[in-house]
Amino acid sequence: MTSETNFLRSVLITGCSAGGIGSALAETFHSRGLHVFATARSASKMAHLEKLPNITLMELDVTDAKSIEAAVEVVTAKAGGKLDYLVNNSGQSIVMPALDTNIQDAKKLFDVNLWGVVAVTQAFSPLILAAKGTIVNISSIGAFVHTPWLAFYSASKAALDAYTHTIRLELSPFGVRVVLVTAGTVKTNIFKHYEECPLPPGSIYKPASNEIQALGKGELVQGTMPSDEFARKVVDDVLGGATGTIRRGKHATVVWTLLSIFPTWLIDRLMFVSSGLGKLV
Ligand SMILES: NC(=O)c1ccc[n+]([C@@H]2O[C@H](COP(=O)([O-])OP(=O)(O)OC[C@H]3O[C@@H](n4cnc5c(N)ncnc54)[C@H](OP(=O)(O)O)[C@@H]3O)[C@@H](O)[C@H]2O)c1
Numbered sequence: 001m002t003s004e005t006n007f008l009r010s011v012l013i014t015g016c017s018a019g020g021i022g023s024a025l026a027e028t029f030h031s032r033g034l035h036v037f038a039t040a041r042s043a044s045k046m047a048h049l050e051k052l053p054n055i056t057l058m059e060l061d062v063t064d065a066k067s068i069e070a071a072v073e074v075v076t077a078k079a080g081g082k083l084d085y086l087v088n089n090s091g092q093s094i095v096m097p098a099l100d101t102n103i104q105d106a107k108k109l110f111d112v113n114l115w116g117v118v119a120v121t122q123a124f125s126p127l128i129l130a131a132k133g134t135i136v137n138i139s140s141i142g143a144f145v146h147t148p149w150l151a152f153y154s155a156s157k158a159a160l161d162a163y164t165h166t167i168r169l170e171l172s173p174f175g176v177r178v179v180l181v182t183a184g185t186v187k188t189n190i191f192k193h194y195e196e197c198p199l200p201p202g203s204i205y206k207p208a209s210n211e212i213q214a215l216g217k218g219e220l221v222q223g224t225m226p227s228d229e230f231a232r233k234v235v236d237d238v239l240g241g242a243t244g245t246i247r248r249g250k251h252a253t254v255v256w257t258l259l260s261i262f263p264t265w266l267i268d269r270l271m272f273v274s275s276g277l278g279k280l281v
Contacts, residue, residue: 010037010084012037012039015062020189023038083133091112129171129174139164143182191221
């Protein structure tokens with residue numbers, strides 16, 4: 001099959017809205033000479049990438065099978081039936097006590113953070129297999145830091161971690177690399193999407209509502225890494241042949257290290273204070 005991408009290596013990235021990790025990854029992969037298929041739910045959120053050469057912009061909603069199918073068709077035609085790198089970056093969060101979370105909202109979160117990754121990976125797998133390419137899944141320290149009010153975000157990322165490491169093994173006989181990126185805190189729009197949702201009437205968590213709102217707005221985050229620095233490190237790792245888990249972003253390594261050293265009672269005590277749980281006893 002002939003290729004329109006001039007024999008450049010190619011990467012497809014989900015969730016490339018301006019200001020986020022996906023956009024920074026798109027610009028960094030582009031600067032390293034790859035043809036970038038930058039995707040987002042809305043093309044208008046990628047207008048800042050429009051003028052770059054060797055970038056194809058496409059609308060892609062990872063929860064919509066038809067949208068995924070259309071993206072596969074475009075990449076198959078433009079990149080000659082091969083895709084060297086697939087970056088599953090799209091993600092959403094919910095900040096709410098687990099008992100108060102609407103189960104439909106929790107399911108929608110899993111539709112993006114887990115099932116979206118599964119669907120996009122399956123759909124692009126023939127192109128990745130043809131290239132002996134690499135799949136990169138963007139996870140979070142939230143997968144193993146059990147922060148109150150983030151139960152379903154954490155659960156979705158923990159499920160993503162398990163899925164990623166399993167397909168890493170299942171795809172290894174075919175020369176396909178799979179990389180899990182455990183992201184620490186990175187400066188993006190992730191907290192700008194937070195809508196102040198009042199706790200349901202009668203919630204047993206009312207005394208902690210200030211802390212819940214503060215977490216949702218990102219006010220409890222102690223420092224972030226700029227998204228372009230995060231992207232440079234991740235792209236260096238990925239193009240340098242990394243496999244397995246890589247930890248990038250503010251606090252990613254230190255949190256992982258402390259969690260393996262500190263006893264559970266000490267971590268629980270710290271969580272109690274920062275989350276407002278202490279006000280409930
Ligand atoms: N920033 C951090 O501190 C941090 C830490 C750990 C992990 N992460 C992870 O990093 C990834 C990127 O997040 P970010 O920080 O860059 O946040 P962001 O700025 O909010 O970007 C999230 C991206 O995901 C997209 N998205 C949401 N639902 C989608 C769907 N159904 N289909 C396709 N795209 C969808 C968003 O599109 P819209 O613009 O249309 O909403 C946006 O482009 C996420 O997986 C997140 O969990 C971030």
